[in-house]
Amino acid sequence: AQSVTQPDIHITVSEGASLELRCNYSYGATPYLFWYVQSPGQGLQLLLKYFSGDTLVQGIKGFEAEFKRSQSSFNLRKPSVHWSDAAEYFCAVGEEDYGGSQGNLIFGKGTKLSVKP
Amino acid sequence: SQTIHQWPATLVQPVGSPLSLECTVEGTSNPNLYWYRQAAGRGLQLLFYSIGIDQISSEVPQNLSASRPQDRQFILSSKKLLLSDSGFYLCASASGNTEAFFGQGTRLTVV
Numbered sequence A: 001a002q003s004v005t006q007p008d009i010h011i012t013v014s015e016g017a018s019l020e021l022r023c024n025y026s027y028g029a030t031p032y033l034f035w036y037v038q039s040p041g042q043g044l045q046l047l048l049k050y051f052s053g054d055t056l057v058q059g060i061k062g063f064e065a066e067f068k069r070s071q072s073s074f075n076l077r078k079p080s081v082h083w084s085d086a087a088e089y090f091c092a093v094g095e096e097d098y099g100g101s102q103g104n105l106i107f108g109k110g111t112k113l114s115v116k117p
Numbered sequence B: 001s002q003t004i005h006q007w008p009a010t011l012v013q014p015v016g017s018p019l020s021l022e023c024t025v026e027g028t029s030n031p032n033l034y035w036y037r038q039a040a041g042r043g044l045q046l047l048f049y050s051i052g053i054d055q056i057s058s059e060v061p062q063n064l065s066a067s068r069p070q071d072r073q074f075i076l077s078s079k080k081l082l083l084s085d086s087g088f089y090l091c092a093s094a095s096g097n098t099e100a101f102f103g104q105g106t107r108l109t110v111v
Helices: none
Strands: A003-005 A010-014 A019-021 A024-026 A032-038 A044-050 A056-058 A064-068 A073-078 A087-094 A105-107 A111-116 B003-007 B010-013 B019-026 B032-039 B043-052 B055-058 B065-070 B073-078 B087-094 B106-110
Touching: A003 A087, A003 A105, A010 A019, A019 A111, A024 A073, A032 A064, A032 A073, A044 A056, A044 A064, A044 A073, A073 A087, A087 B043, A105 B043, B003 B087, B010 B019, B019 B032, B019 B087, B019 B106, B032 B073, B043 B065, B043 B073, B055 B065, B073 B087
Parallel strands: A010 A111, B010 B106
Antiparallel strands: A003 A024, A019 A073, A032 A044, A032 A087, A056 A064, A064 A073, A087 A105, A087 A111, B003 B019, B019 B073, B032 B043, B032 B087, B043 B055, B065 B073, B087 B106
């Protein structure tokens, strides 16, 4: 069955430190991969996505992620965390559905990021 | 880009009462629309998706139903709420070759 695993429920890092959030997936074909961020009580905002091509993907807010097929992973990284990055982060996999859109997603359970001053 | 409007933002309803959550989309036409639920400790789960007016697919059996009376309107309903229906409900839209855009969500508490 298709699934997404985010092994870290909660991570705390100091402001200015580097960050890596882990994501592993189980999927029959080459998936579309996404990272979304959710601030408390808010909807989800897309950080970045991978469909094909270069396995290192750049996103908004200084985030990047690397697709590693051999490890079935799509980890999110940021070299220097800011206090405003405190939020919950969701990894998701999907495929094209009707019309070519990518809204039919399987999400991980999320990783909550806290940032220490 | 697309803008997704959801209301209400929060809702407290007694067990057995009906439910209607509305979602409307701006900035696109003929989108695919989705209802997700985020329950505590369970991540986000796709409940319904729609590829067009009156075309609804249900992903999980449940106490809820969805309708799409207009191209950019998606409604989530229940005739009788259960305690287990509590959660954060998110509407999403995707069209053309795009990823999903999400609304701000509705926090439903069934008491």
